[in-house]
Amino acid sequence: KQSKMKFHTPSILLSALSISRRSIYGVNAECEPFEYPTCGDCWCSPSYDCPEWEPETYSCDTIAELKAQVPDNIYTIDCNPYTEGDCVTDPVQEYVELGDEAVCGLKYYSDVEGKSCTNYVMESYESWEKAEADGAFVTHIRSCGVCSTTEDLAAYMGNPTLEEESIKCTVRGLIDFDDGIACYRDSGLTEECAKMWLYDGYHTTKECTKICLAELKKDDGDVPANGPPPECELSKCLECDEELSGPIFVDYAGRIRRTSGLLSSIVRPCEGFVQITHEPCPINAVTMERAFIQREGNVISSSR
Secondary structure, eight states, X not given: OOOOOOOOOOOOSSOOOOOSOOOOEEEOTTSOEEEOOOBTTBSSBOSSSOOSOOOOOOOHHHHHHHHHOEESOOOBOOSOTTXXXXXXXXXXXXXXXXXXXXXXXXXXEOOTTOOTTSEEEEEEESSXXXXXXXXXXXXXXXXXXXXXXXXXXXXXXXXXXXXXXXXXXXXXXXXXXXHHHHHHHHXXXXXXXXXXXXXXXXXXXXXXXXXXXXXXXXXXXXXXXXOSTTTOOBOHHHHHHHHHTHHHHHHHHOOOTGGGTOOOSSOOBGGGOOOOOOOSSOTTOOOOOHHHHHHTXXXXXXXX
C-alpha cells in the first residue's frame, strides 16, 4: 500500500539559487550529481518541525524506464486557459473541483511481447483509496492533466533546474510559439505539458515582470529564490508567479513536483508535498490485457 501525506508551478524570471544546504543529491539532465537546496537542515520550509520523511531522488536508469513507458491516453490542450475562460482539455478532466483530495492513478499492463509495465492507462479518482481499490498506482495527487504522463515525470526527476531553463524557453516562445514549445520539448517535457508551461510563462511575464524587475534592481541583480532560514520565504518574483499563475497551472497540468513528491531547485513549504515513491513497475500495479481495457471503454484516446 502506498504511503501518502499532505504545490505548484514553474517560475520563469529568476534563477533558483542556493541557500543554506545539507546534502540531498539527485541527478541533472546529464546524469551528473545535483545538490538540492534546503532550508537550513530541512529539505522544505517548515511551519513547525521538519517532516521525518524526505522525498526520494532517482537514478538515471529509473528515469529512463519511466520516460520509455507509453500511455494509452493523454490529455491535450489547444487553448490558453489564462486568456480563455471556457478552455478545457480533451478529454475533459474529471474531479478537478475536488482539489488535492482527487488523485491521478496509473494502471499498467503488458505489451504484445509480454513485457510488464511498458504501457499504462491514466485515470483520475475521487480519492487515494478508490485508486488503490481499482488497482491503480497513485502518481500524483489532484486530477490527471496534460503533464501527468511518466515521460513528464521523468523530465521533472531528471531536470531539477527546469525553472531556470523555462526563462529561455519563454523568451523564445514570446518570439515564436512553436520555438518555445521546441525548447520545452528539448527539456524533456511532452508537447501538451510544454504548452502549459509556455502559457504559464506568458501569463507570469505579463503579470509579474514589473515586480521581478523592481526586485532585481533593489538587490543589484542578485536575487535568490528563497530568503534565509528558518522562513526561507520565496522571492517577490516567485511569490507573484505562485499566486497569479499557479492555481490555473496546477488545475490543467495535473502533475507538478510537489504533488508528485519531488524536490526542485526552489525550496517550497513542507505542507505542499505528498509522499510518493515512484517505481517503473509498481508492486501493486495490475497487469491488464489491452482487449479488456478496450472492451471496458477505459481507453480515452490514442496517444502514440
